[in-house]
């Protein structure tokens with residue numbers, strides 16, 4: 001089994017007297033900044049003027065331009081959207097780097113050579129394995145989201161101490177962290193979000209919903225069956241793995257799980273998953289995403305608009321209005337993140 005790191009493995013004083021600049025205040029940025037602030041770390045936020053700037057100030061944080069935040073920090077955590085990072089790094093972060101440690105939450109830009117860090121800096125990543133809003137919410141619940149950390153460059157000999165101390169300060173050592181490389185983090189994160197967590201899941205949900213609706217069943221029922229209940233089932237998997245979930249479902253469901261699950265996610269699906277992984281490993285996915293951004297995202301925007309109008313979204317929006325308990329906390333987060 002891989003070596004796991006928990007709270008007892010971190011030097012909790014390592015960040016004392018140091019300043020951490022969190023660049024960006026979106027999903028991950030707000031969570032890292034607030035969790036570290038609440039853990040007693042001196043945090044500043046680096047941003048451009050706008051919605052996030054106002055929000056970070058309202059949250060009681062000190063906000064500066066990206067360059068000013070970088071210049072005064074000992075540690076610089078880059079939490080801008082991946083596609084924005086190379087430009088902001090070149091124009092505002094790099095000119096203000098002396099020997100600060102440079103950190104990321106995803107290895108994409110370093111691994112695919114879009115950012116070439118200076119030789120004088122420790123370079124590392126701390127990547128929570130969960131959405132930023134849950135990194136914040138679980139921290140407030142005295143829990144945490146697991147994380148990966150990786151050292152790309154260790155000039156001071158202290159990079160691992162920093163990684164662990166940082167991981168502790170955002171609450172992730174409560175759940176456990178493990179060491180990886182920039183390559184492994186980048187490739188597995190991209191694969192997970194494309195094949196399983198986001199791409200695989202949304203396609204599975206839509207295909208199930210469409211199958212029921214096309215067969216004449218009520219859309220509201222199909223929404224409850226294929227989307228709403230998914231959270232309840234996944235919560236059981238989160239708590240007790242596949243076995244824990246199967247304990248709670250009927251034996252009829254479990255038999256259907258065994259015999260029909262592999263018919264749906266069959267060998268052809270796995271073959272396609274392997275092809276997706278290969279595109280990631282060989283840089284084709286990264287190249288396509290970089291080019292899509294250079295062209296101002298024509299395909300991304302078109303698909304995004306189309307997806308918002310999918311019947312499952314239309315019916316879901318109406319049904320959730322009648323279930324305020326479903327998103328009483330999330331409502332605030334979604335409104336806030338929509339403004340980022």
Ligand SMILES: NC(=O)C1=CN([C@@H]2O[C@H](COP(=O)(O)OP(=O)(O)OC[C@H]3O[C@@H](n4cnc5c(N)ncnc54)[C@H](OP(=O)(O)O)[C@@H]3O)[C@@H](O)[C@H]2O)C=CC1
Pocket residue numbers: 023024025026027028029046047048049050051052053066078079080081082084088105106127128129130131132133339340
């Ligand atoms: N989302 C997640 O949960 C996860 C993300 N990651 C990684 O974390 C990193 C951050 O991702 P994520 O949190 O999703 O990013 P977001 O899209 O949520 O970040 C948006 C933030 O970046 C700011 N920003 C954008 N452009 C600029 C700019 N030119 N100058 C200054 N600030 C700017 C925005 O400010 P403004 O309001 O002014 O637009 C906003 O505060 C990425 O590397 C991602 O891969 C890793 C694990 C999970």
Ligand SMILES: CC[C@](O)(C(C)=O)C(=O)O
Pocket residue numbers: 128129130131132189192193197198
């Ligand atoms: C699953 C998507 C993710 O990788 C994440 C929340 O971990 C991301 O890039 O947002």
Ligand SMILES: [Mg+2]
Pocket residue numbers: 128129130189193
């Ligand atoms: Mg991820």
Ligand SMILES: [Mg+2]
Pocket residue numbers: 106189190193
């Ligand atoms: Mg990701």
